[in-house]
Amino acid sequence: MSEVRLAVRDLRVELGGTTVLDGVDLDVPAGQVTGLAGESGSGKSMTALAVLGLLPRGGRATGSVRLDGRELLGLPERERNAVRGRHVAMVFQDPAGAFHPLLSIGRQVTDHVRHHLRLSRAQAVERAVDALDRAQVPEPREALRKFPHQFSGGQLQRIAIASAIACEPQVLLADEPTTALDVTVQAGVLRLLRSLSDDLGIATVLITHDLAVMSAVADTVTVLRAGRVVEQGPRFDVLTRPQDPYTRSLIESLPHGGRA
Amino acid sequence: MSNDVSTRPADDLRGSRRRAHPLVRYVLTRLGISVLLLWGITVVTFVLTNLVPADPLAAVLGDQAAADPQIVAEYRRLMGLDDPLPLQYWHYLVRLLHGDLGTSPQTRHPVAVDLAGAFPATAELATAVLVVSVLLGVGLGLLAALRHRRFTDQVIRVVSLLGVSTPMFWLSLVVFYVFFFRLRWLPGSGRLDATLTPPPHVTGFYTIDGALAGQWSIVANASLHLVLPALVLTLYIAGLLVRFTRSAVLDVLAEPYVTAARARGLAPAQVTFGYVLRGALLPILTMVGLAFGSLLSGAVLTEQIFAWNGLGQYAYLAATKLDLPAIMGVGIVVGVTYIAINFLVDLVTGVVDPRVRLR
Amino acid sequence: MSDVLERPGRWTRRLAPRGARSPWRQPLAVLGAVVLVVWLAVAALAPLLAPFDPLEQTPDRLAAPGGAHLLGTDSLGRDVLSRVIFGSRLSIPVAVALVVGCLVVGAVLGALAGYLGGWVDEVVMRVADMVLAFPTIILAMVVAAALGPSLINAVIAILLVNWPQYARVTRSLVLGATTREYVVAGRLLGAGPWTSLRRDILPNVAAPVLVLATLDVGSAILVLSGLSFLGLGTVPPTPEWGSMVADGVQQFDAWWIGTSAGLAILSVVVAVNFVGDALRDTLDPHTRSSVAGRAL
Numbered sequence: 001m002s003e004v005r006l007a008v009r010d011l012r013v014e015l016g017g018t019t020v021l022d023g024v025d026l027d028v029p030a031g032q033v034t035g036l037a038g039e040s041g042s043g044k045s046m047t048a049l050a051v052l053g054l055l056p057r058g059g060r061a062t063g064s065v066r067l068d069g070r071e072l073l074g075l076p077e078r079e080r081n082a083v084r085g086r087h088v089a090m091v092f093q094d095p096a097g098a099f100h101p102l103l104s105i106g107r108q109v110t111d112h113v114r115h116h117l118r119l120s121r122a123q124a125v126e127r128a129v130d131a132l133d134r135a136q137v138p139e140p141r142e143a144l145r146k147f148p149h150q151f152s153g154g155q156l157q158r159i160a161i162a163s164a165i166a167c168e169p170q171v172l173l174a175d176e177p178t179t180a181l182d183v184t185v186q187a188g189v190l191r192l193l194r195s196l197s198d199d200l201g202i203a204t205v206l207i208t209h210d211l212a213v214m215s216a217v218a219d220t221v222t223v224l225r226a227g228r229v230v231e232q233g234p235r236f237d238v239l240t241r242p243q244d245p246y247t248r249s250l251i252e253s254l255p256h257g258g259r260a
Numbered sequence: 261m262s263n264d265v266s267t268r269p270a271d272d273l274r275g276s277r278r279r280a281h282p283l284v285r286y287v288l289t290r291l292g293i294s295v296l297l298l299w300g301i302t303v304v305t306f307v308l309t310n311l312v313p314a315d316p317l318a319a320v321l322g323d324q325a326a327a328d329p330q331i332v333a334e335y336r337r338l339m340g341l342d343d344p345l346p347l348q349y350w351h352y353l354v355r356l357l358h359g360d361l362g363t364s365p366q367t368r369h370p371v372a373v374d375l376a377g378a379f380p381a382t383a384e385l386a387t388a389v390l391v392v393s394v395l396l397g398v399g400l401g402l403l404a405a406l407r408h409r410r411f412t413d414q415v416i417r418v419v420s421l422l423g424v425s426t427p428m429f430w431l432s433l434v435v436f437y438v439f440f441f442r443l444r445w446l447p448g449s450g451r452l453d454a455t456l457t458p459p460p461h462v463t464g465f466y467t468i469d470g471a472l473a474g475q476w477s478i479v480a481n482a483s484l485h486l487v488l489p490a491l492v493l494t495l496y497i498a499g500l501l502v503r504f505t506r507s508a509v510l511d512v513l514a515e516p517y518v519t520a521a522r523a524r525g526l527a528p529a530q531v532t533f534g535y536v537l538r539g540a541l542l543p544i545l546t547m548v549g550l551a552f553g554s555l556l557s558g559a560v561l562t563e564q565i566f567a568w569n570g571l572g573q574y575a576y577l578a579a580t581k582l583d584l585p586a587i588m589g590v591g592i593v594v595g596v597t598y599i600a601i602n603f604l605v606d607l608v609t610g611v612v613d614p615r616v617r618l619r
Numbered sequence: 620m621s622d623v624l625e626r627p628g629r630w631t632r633r634l635a636p637r638g639a640r641s642p643w644r645q646p647l648a649v650l651g652a653v654v655l656v657v658w659l660a661v662a663a664l665a666p667l668l669a670p671f672d673p674l675e676q677t678p679d680r681l682a683a684p685g686g687a688h689l690l691g692t693d694s695l696g697r698d699v700l701s702r703v704i705f706g707s708r709l710s711i712p713v714a715v716a717l718v719v720g721c722l723v724v725g726a727v728l729g730a731l732a733g734y735l736g737g738w739v740d741e742v743v744m745r746v747a748d749m750v751l752a753f754p755t756i757i758l759a760m761v762v763a764a765a766l767g768p769s770l771i772n773a774v775i776a777i778l779l780v781n782w783p784q785y786a787r788v789t790r791s792l793v794l795g796a797t798t799r800e801y802v803v804a805g806r807l808l809g810a811g812p813w814t815s816l817r818r819d820i821l822p823n824v825a826a827p828v829l830v831l832a833t834l835d836v837g838s839a840i841l842v843l844s845g846l847s848f849l850g851l852g853t854v855p856p857t858p859e860w861g862s863m864v865a866d867g868v869q870q871f872d873a874w875w876i877g878t879s880a881g882l883a884i885l886s887v888v889v890a891v892n893f894v895g896d897a898l899r900d901t902l903d904p905h906t907r908s909s910v911a912g913r914a915l
Contacts (some may be wrong), residue, residue: 055520057408092523095515100535101615102542111534112524147614163524234614300749304758308765385786419645423897425888428840429848430864430881437874557756561845565868579760580850582768591761595753602752 035218380464401505423499651893725785733793
């Protein structure tokens with residue numbers, strides 16, 4: 001059950017001469033939510049982009065990223081692209097920005113399904129409807145015909161998650177998936193992510209600066225600071241008995257400041 | 261008063277269809293703005309015409325007649341020059357709406373007739389330039405943005421910058437001198453060789469009219485005549501579009517939806533054309549509409565040299581001879597064309613953009 | 620929390636946003652700056668550099684380049700090189716003054732429209748739209764023709780035509796800035812409207828508007844010389860590049876007249892644009908497309 005899907009070892013990323021990731025290790029087991037915490041600039045998002053091979057230009061990743069034992073770093077771009085969205089999918093922070101405003105939801109949820117799985121339009125639509133249903137988007141068939149601006153942020157994030165799981169990936173990278181949402185819908189989206197891991201066995205990486213979010217769903221927590229892992233372990237241990245002073249300071253700031 | 265006249269149609273329609281389809285509402289709003297702009301043009305030209313310090317009577321009547329107070333008084337009465345300004349404006353507007361743009365003291369023709377003859381020539385040139393420039397400008401701009409800060413980008417940037425930095429009137433001269441006067445490679449004067457008769461008038465575009473009449477030698481000759489003036493204008497307009505497309509595409513490339521599309525593993529070509537270019541398309545389209553203004557300005561500066569008897573040459577001759585009715589006529593025609601083009605751009609935007617089309 | 624409220628402000632801090640390079644590390648920008656400095660020196664030292672009086676007519680008419688007249692003479696026997704040199708005294712300062720004028724008028728109106736909103740906004744922007752509906756040269760031509768041909772009238776004409784783009788950019792930047800959290804926070808903390816305009820809004824507006832202005836100096840030179848070419852700018856004996864090109868059209872075989880003046884215009888405009896592009900990349904990578912706009 002909890003075999004490791006994604007194994008990151010000694011991941012280093014250089015971006016225009018500066019080191020943004022400095023030897024990150026991370027295991028993401030199937031059916032679990034692996035939390036990645038740290039403040040902005042600590043390298044959380046960079047880790048996700050390095051796994052996908054979508055670093056900004058001038059970025060260079062070394063080390064090892066294995067998906068079910070297969071090394072991803074150094075793969076030719078074509079094969080890398082066949083992994084993105086098919087085996088490793090990503091959900092972004094701002095759902096309104098992550099959808100093309102001029103393209104229908106249908107296009108954006110089926111394009112990659114047709115591309116990766118070589119399905120016909122009709123087959124891809126059926127798959128998209130299933131995925132939307134799974135993500136608890138009401139009236140999935142109508143939703144496919146609509147455009148991004150006709151949905152609320154919470155609905156869009158559910159659609160983004162549906163789009164991400166449409167190809168049944170092994171790994172889902174969720175980068176601050178609730179930060180841009182109203183507090184009232186955050187819990188629903190987190191529950192959805194949790195259930196995808198529990199029910200479908202997806203190995204989820206939940207990236208967030210918000211330890212409250214982390215404590216709600218993550219199985220394990222990895223704390224990043226300035227590109228290095230400063231603390232790693234089961235959620236309960238990390239959050240209740242932090243070893244590193246940095247983690248402690250993050251936790252202490254919680255009840256007073258809340259989230260930015 | 262004048263204000264009411266020109267804005268009322270749009271307001272009425274808007275009022276009566278308060279719950280109209282959003283696209284209809286959008287189109288009516290745009291139409292209202294266009295009408296307002298058209299009205300603005302008439303005000304601008306009217307004010308400028310009346311601002312002239314030099315007495316235009318001398319130009320119309322000739323010096324001798326202008327020296328005779330009786331003739332002058334009679335003329336002023338006839339032309340309504342002693343009426344209060346708002347009334348004069350009203351008459352001016354009515355005349356305009358009847359297509360009366362006055363008479364050019366220089367050509368002694370009604371300005372409207374002159375303009376009707378000149379318009380197709382410029383339209384043909386402008387269309388040719390616009391088609392080539394859009395293909396070239398959008399293509400190269402996209403390429404430059406995708407190769408951001410690499411060699412290809414640098415080359416395209418420098419060339420397009422040279423394009424928008426070159427004075428068109430001078431480039432016309434150089435091109436004319438080199439390719440026509442010295443090398444004799446291409447015709448450099450007029451729209452057709454003097455030995456040929458223009459094809460029967462249908463659209464006023466010699467290339468199209470020639471094709472419609474089956475006179476292929478005319479089509480070939482007219483196309484050759486187009487090359488040099490179109491080359492000069494294309495360098496500028498394509499340069500403008502390259503620069504704009506490059507920026508617009510760079511902006512889109514920074515959009516999260518592009519990263520999201522890449523993260524879904526779509527084929528690079530699909531990301532580029534289906535997502536990136538599509539995202540930049542509406543701003544580019546708007547820019548093409550605006551570039552049309554530069555194109556008409558450019559025509560004024562180039563047509564004269566190539567003896568292209570269009571609006572530009574007419575405007576040039578009118579300006580150098582201070583032929584006021586003719587200049588105002590050109591201003592009105594150009595303004596109206598420009599507003600019409602940009603209204604069309606708005607229409608296309610409304611149809612393409614779901615944020616306008618659907619609630 | 621600090622992300623949102625921090626004021627990016629002072630553009631010393633904005634000088635090096637992500638991925639931007641200092642203009643001094645871009646060879647084209649340096650080349651442009653050098654060419655500009657040379658032209659400014661030429662303009663300043665024109666009487667010392669010019670071999671002849673630019674207005675002096677000699678019997679040596681339409682002499683080809685070489686010999687005493689390095690760039691030949693025109694139809695009245697005037698030295699072309701001297702006329703090109705003296706032409707810089709006119710085109711460059713007038714273009715700069717023109718752009719400063721447009722900037723002041725446009726920025727003030729745009730800032731008022733954006734900051735005050737309501738009917739002020741409505742009136743200013745509708746007038747701006749109307750003016751923008753005319754292509755620059757055509758409207759300038761109409762104005763110059765109505766007022767009579769002279770350099771001052773050409774400048775007035777272009778000023779009337781060109782302020783709206785500054786008004787537009789300034790307005791949208793001010794609108795964008797006034798709704799930012801740190802500006803709102805500043806007002807809530809008791810900063811008056813004037814303080815808020817000066818301290819929080821101005822720095823956000825300054826960089827893009829300056830970039831626009833720099834790039835606009837190039838088009839101002841093009842439009843000014845274009846009007847002179849049409850005979851609507853400077854009056855004949857004055858040495859001016861645009862009217863020299865017009866002379867070149869009259870004297871077709873004497874290619875050197877038009878070529879010299881044209882290359883002078885081209886070199887200045889290219890240099891200004893190189894510098895402007897580099898500034899834009901450095902100061903303002905985010906408002907690229909709002910500024911890339913219109914030239915002639």
